[in-house]
Amino acid sequence: MTSTATKIHVWVAVLTLGVAACGPTKPPTDVLGVATRNLAAARSAGAANYAQVELRSAEQHLSEANAASARQDYDDAATLAGESAVDSELAASRTRLAKAREAVERLKEQNAELERDAARH
DSSP states (O other): HHHHHHHHHHHHHHHHHHHTTTTSSSOHHHHHHHHHHHHHHHHHHHHHHHOOHHHHHHHHHHHHHHHHHHHHHHHHHHHHHHHHHHHHHHHHHHHHHHHHHHHHHHHHHHHHHHHHHHOOO
């Protein structure tokens, strides 16, 4: 497990414990808002192309959070919204990693081409 993935899992555990310890008695609109914004950010970063599993998980958790909120199960809604937010962050992180790897590969190819040109001359 990478350090980023470890940090995310620790954050999920802390968030889950925090939500469980002081469960909301009112709609968790702030947590739902964070989850919605994180999901939008992951989508705009290109997670649909690079982190489909994490993006689907984030979408599913947010949908379940909204449904739980609609039936006034605010504890469950807050927990699911937190999971969605973290899934979205993971999707965005994996997207950034994949894009960085693609950039490294392009630079390697360019470097190899330059080396071939230099060897010919």
